[in-house]
Amino acid sequence: MPRALVVLGAGGAVGRGVVEAAVEAGRPVVAVGLDETARQALLARHPRADVVALVAPIASDADAAALAARLRGLGVAFDGVVASLAGEHPCGRLIDEPADVLQRTLDQDLLPHLFAARHLLPLLPADASGYVLVGGPGGRYPWAGYGHCSIAAAALRMMARVLHDEAGRHGLRVQLLSLDAPVGTEANAAHAGASWPKALAIGHRALALLDGARAPVAAPIVEFPAPAMTSRVIAAARATPPSSSRDRRLPVTPAVALPARDLRAARALLDSIASPTSPGSLHDEHC
Template sequence: MSGGILHPESLVLGASGTVGFGVVGALLEAGSPVLALGRDGPRMQALAQHFAEEPALSLMTSGCIQDDRDAAALVATLRKRKRPLRAVFASLGSAPESGRLLDRPSRLLSDKLERDLIPHLAAARHLLPLLAESNETAHYILIGGPHAERGWAGYGHASVAASALRMLAQVLHEEAQALGVRVQMLSVDHPISTPANACNACAEWPSALAVGRCAVSLLSCHEAPKPIVRYNAARAQPPLSTLFSDYTPASAHG
């Protein structure tokens, strides 16, 4: 597409996860080119196979962001792509481990924050300035899970980390205003319904695609942005128009 027009891209961090998979699907459904970042393995291979007929999907399997070094390397790679970046969706986190806080060594909480909170901060520190270079309103959307407001019995480490991520989203929302980037968290207050848990899932549990659609809907929301937006099934419907119906893409360089 050298010398032509490149639609801006949406970056999905944690694309190999359940919610990340849904965000990728929702973005493609809405007409957005997608760069999916995830750890190389069976889940990324499944993502590639599922969307094999989607030319707008690019995969990056160099690993996940863990610290500032990883985030800086990602930004360097993005700059080489020379495709405008419109949005980042961050669905990062590790599997919860059971056990009472009082029964486990304090180091376990430190490790949980290191895995679930620090990567979000590292990614935001390096990607927000890149998004700020856009000529249009850019979005940085974090996906937050349940139990951030009330403790999850037997999974206290996960609740503390989720609550800390929620506060991080609010701080980033305030600080990113000076950059002209909208930072918001989509708070999903129920577990995700998957084929693996379908027999035990409650009716109010959303699918990964529904969560993805709700997250993507924030890109075209014209209301004053709130730092925390709760998942709403009304926002999880298939899109009525593409993301670029009212967006003038930048010209490609080179």
């Protein structure tokens, strides 16, 4: 009997995309969400699929331990976990917001990943496909108006490195699939950017990481989508002087007109080539 994939945060946009990709691939799924409405909607969307849907919050160690006990009680073997755990946060300058805004962001976007990994990694056999965390944008560069989310995303990147190292000693692989833009959904279609990834595409990429979990080399952090590191982008980065700490705006010539994200990525690549061990180099990440 095929082993099941556990999807955490299955009631959210990314979680639904992961479930849909898994169903397309014929994988049995245990989908874990936060409310009964989302659970029922998920089952109605996949009436003939091998999907078990559970309502289970993961806001504490106790919650995660209870979820692990329920999963053991299903009497099925598990092949991997994809965790997309995050809250909804207001826009505002970090320096203007009360401290509990940042605390709440960490409580919703960072710590649930730790609680879940602590209790669910032991459920996976040594030959499991792996454990994939899905992280939001802003972890490498500040996200204007969402600095609190950037801090949580940056912390999740480090947590992924630590879990990757610790789990690897026991033959398991943990990786972070890091999104560089918000997710495009039907709900935000009116203002979504053309480059915003779709949930199903993210789901396919997460499954691809699981399918490649036994590859000889795998980085703890994988970017989605990969920055466009063409010679044109690199040439533009060389021609554009770095911004000062007082002015983060990137001058762009009409002939180039590249997205700021590409320019930043090119500079990061050039910096890593010039000084591979300098702080902030991307030597252990791949696209």
